[in-house]
Amino acid sequence: MPLAGHFQLDYRDVTGRRTRRALQALELKVGPGKVLLGGIDETTQAYRGFRADRISRLQDLETSETVDRNILDWLIRYADRQNRPRHRSPGKAA
Numbered sequence: 743m744p745l746a747g748h749f750q751l752d753y754r755d756v757t758g759r760r761t762r763r764a765l766q767a768l769e770l771k772v773g774p775g776k777v778l779l780g781g782i783d784e785t786t787q788a789y790r791g792f793r794a795d796r797i798s799r800l801q802d803l804e805t806s807e808t809v810d811r812n813i814l815d816w817l818i819r820y821a822d823r824q825n826r827p828r829h830r831s832p833g834k835a836a
Contacts, residue, residue: 746767746824748767749779749801749803750764753798765782777817778792779792779817
């Protein structure tokens, strides 16, 4: 699902090494057994997918909101809010 945001992640890679990454998020990929937060990693300037279950802390760099619990739930709600159709009042031009 599309997801746009600018985040700082505390991430544990497959070897257990912990890193802090800045990410220009583009999408949340939900698949069997894992969810990936995908976007442009500012360190490498390349597309990367980060497993949500390996993110120990996430900071929204636009609002400074910090999440260190239930990160996957927060990401799903964040993406849902962005992708929910906005209702327009009757009689107002689009």
